[in-house]
Amino acid sequence: MKQEFFNLQINTNGQNLYEFTDQTLNWINENNFKNGILNLSIQHTSASLVVQENADPDVQTDLIKYFDKLVPMDNSLYIHTTEGKDDMPAHIKSALTNNQITLSIKNKELLLGTWQGLYLFEHRLESQKRSIIHHFLGE
Amino acid sequence: MKQEFFNLQINTNGQNLYEFTDQTLNWINENNFKNGILNLSIQHTSASLVVQENADPDVQTDLIKYFDKLVPMDNSLYIHTTEGKDDMPAHIKSALTNNQITLSIKNKELLLGTWQGLYLFEHRLESQKRSIIHHFLGE
């Protein structure tokens, strides 16, 4: 059994989807992983992980807009408001999406669909330093 | 360490929940997996995976109806409209549910609750050919 860990750090500047598919693929290639599980877990509760279409960037714009409407930045709706109007909505958006994603690697290839990309979904307005733990377990 | 892969293909014809619990159980039995992780990942971003009640089919009807209301098929709400009025809502529904599910196998048994079934949640209106990668890692 082979196990490797890698902490991918991404600096975000505002609400957006930040693609990191290439960084993940590079790490897999550098380590020559053959078959196994790749577990990704974000170490925060105000940003999340999503697998989304990477063909048309309009998809990402629509996603951000939709989630903003679904979870309004309106302090009158929440008790937890001390960290800013975007903080409680960020926690809710995190609960509605994912903190972690587990992917499969077969014959050195990460099994993603043709149009699938890996994204950090930042829900805070100000700049943040985010950590996404990469953990490979396999052969 | 034993690893096996299987690409389960499901032909869908419209928005619905398609149960595939039996196909997954058959694959586990045929391969005589004893203890390990089963990672399921759908290779698309306009359909998703859910674990839901398989006792009363009304639950599935209500789920589909709820998600349709939550994410309206209304082109005026989205920029990404070239692939049809159901496409952007499909990406959003995918983000709100799951692209992948990791399950546990113990003593040759898939650890699902009494009423839990595995479902492909199709969000597109037209017929689609969907792939759900099954990846076993264990003994």
Place this chain on the structure above:
Amino acid sequence: MKQEFFNLQINTNGQNLYEFTDQTLNWINENNFKNGILNLSIQHTSASLVVQENADPDVQTDLIKYFDKLVPMDNSLYIHTTEGKDDMPAHIKSALTNNQITLSIKNKELLLGTWQGLYLFEHRLESQKRSIIHHFLGE
């Protein structure tokens, strides 16, 4: 390869977030797990698992309130009403959050962020006995 299983049972009494981080950490320490995957799966479809902030309890209050508003307990909205006004909303909330979470353990430490806690999100009004399967695979 080392594999261990543990069924954590939690008695819930109404809609709430029940933290179980300590029980999970205790099990990891008792078993002296070094590096590996920890897969958590809840065996129900009317309660779910979330990783959320454990610093300010107001976050949990706001989360519960938000989900109640997003998925109303209104029998006129659903067909599946025989199990009570809270049952179909519970299935929907379960689909919107997670049935399972996969975490990583490195050097005997569960890789959670500073403010991250593990929670059972109970969506039913009456008391329930819930099972969260813990499955370790690693070394």
